[in-house]
Amino acid sequence: MHPLSQSPHTVISATHMTPSLVRVTISLPAPDQSLSSLNFDLGLGDFVRLSTPHTKYLKARAYSPTSAPSREGSFDITVKVYPDGVMSRAIGALKPGDTVNVLGPLPVPWLTKKRSLAHTHAGFLAMGIGITEILQLARSELCDPLIQTATLLWVVRGAEDCEWCYGELEEIAKGSGGRFQWAVHMTRDKGRPTADSLREAFKSGAAETAVLCVGTKQMMSSGYTMFAAAGFKKKLLRFGFRSPLGRRSSPMVADNKKRPINSV
Ligand SMILES: Cc1cc2nc3c(=O)[nH]c(=O)nc-3n(C[C@H](O)[C@H](O)[C@H](O)COP(=O)(O)OP(=O)(O)OC[C@H]3O[C@@H](n4cnc5c(N)ncnc54)[C@H](O)[C@@H]3O)c2cc1C
Structure with a gap:
């Protein structure tokens, strides 16, 4: 089970940085949890898959968190809103208090393949x-x-x-x-x-x-x-690279088994 998939997450804020770019702050399951403590390795490009209640029948889309991995209680995604984009438009319409479904951490496959x-x-x-x-x-x-x-x-x-x-x-x-x-x-x-x-x-x-x-x-x-x-x-593709920013001490997703960890 992905650590973020157990319950819906609340939107804390949605800031429109430009007319086509929105930054959404999303709650983590507990106020003392951070992406790092939930085993995200952002230095390896770990990302989340997100859907909104209005897009739940569609495939969730991938987003790279943009906040510091050590931030407790919440994380940010920054999304470009395409005029005909199904998920990005739904994300662009989110308001504080709305809920979203989040799955993660998910590894970027191509970062695991080459040394x-x-x-x-x-x-x-x-x-x-x-x-x-x-x-x-x-x-x-x-x-x-x-x-x-x-x-x-x-x-x-x-x-x-x-x-x-x-x-x-x-x-x-x-x-x-x-x-x-x-x-x-x-x-x-x-x-x-x-x-x-x-x-x-x-x-x-x-x-x-x-x-x-x-x-x-x-x-x-x-x-x-x-x-x-x-x-x-x-x-710059590293096989088994452990990023100094992240933690990969207790793998929580099955995909991690494909990514052996060596010290740098
Ligand atoms: C690992 C990973 C991380 C990602 N991180 C981010 C992120 O941090 N922020 C972010 O905004 N997106 C990110 N994406 C892209 C994101 O997953 C979606 O593809 C994007 O939000 C478009 O989804 P949509 O449902 O709105 O568009 P769709 O409904 O799938 O597409 C509809 C239309 O939107 C336009 N469109 C969609 N994608 C693009 C594109 N890439 N370039 C130009 N036009 C496009 C096209 O006109 C397309 O016809 C990431 C993707 C991956 C694989």
């Missing part, structure tokens, strides 16, 4: 709302003292799609001792990114840098193709 090669620099390419997952992965990488730099290039259409997150990115930069750099690529001004955009954004040596793209399947595939063209061939 990473040694790296001292991390490169993140976030496409659109893919930033929600990158935030936690970057925080986790920066907990590793062997990581000298973590660099993020965030591809969005325009300023209205990214300004909501500047505070969080600045906070990560502040806590990183100068190791975290980030830049935004606005496609409305610059067009789609190219291998040259990546070479310009990621200054660390390609041999020492492991990269990760998060977005739709198509975006991720074109991101890795661009990285390869720019000389970055090492991917």
Whole structure:
């Protein structure tokens, strides 16, 4: 049984950060529980599946929590609302006091499949709302003292799609001792990114840098193709990686059996 699936969760707040982006704060089963204590490893991209009472006959959708894993009593998801999106529109209409069904933690399958090669620099390419997952992965990488730099290039259409997150990115930069750099690529001004955009954004040596793209399947595939063209061939996929942010001491979901834990 997933630790979050036993009862409906209450919506504590729903804040519209932009006309198409909502941040929802959702209660955990007990006020002294946190995502970490419920065995989430956000540094591995663990996510929740969520549905609302109005969408219960549909397949629940995946969301990456954006709040700190140690926060007690509640967690946040940040959701882009698509005009024709079934679940995102239902989430966009949530009000404090409403209930939602949540299942988790669920592991990102592709993070369990390959072994990473040694790296001292991390490169993140976030496409659109893919930033929600990158935030936690970057925080986790920066907990590793062997990581000298973590660099993020965030591809969005325009300023209205990214300004909501500047505070969080600045906070990560502040806590990183100068190791975290980030830049935004606005496609409305610059067009789609190219291998040259990546070479310009990621200054660390390609041999020492492991990269990760998060977005739709198509975006991720074109991101890795661009990285390869720019000389970055090492991917940040770790098999058995235990993130310094999370805890994986007593596996509570069957999928964890596929993910043996080695020390870093
Ligand atoms: C591991 C994981 C983590 C995720 N984390 C988040 C998160 O933190 N925040 C978040 O907002 N989403 C996240 N998603 C995406 C989320 O699961 C849903 O796919 C998204 O909310 C759309 O669902 P929907 O029911 O509203 O759209 P649907 O009803 O499934 O789709 C309807 C229409 O919405 C539009 N649409 C849907 N998805 C996209 C897309 N990716 N790009 C462009 N248009 C689209 C299209 O017009 C589509 O035709 C994550 C997905 C995965 C796999």
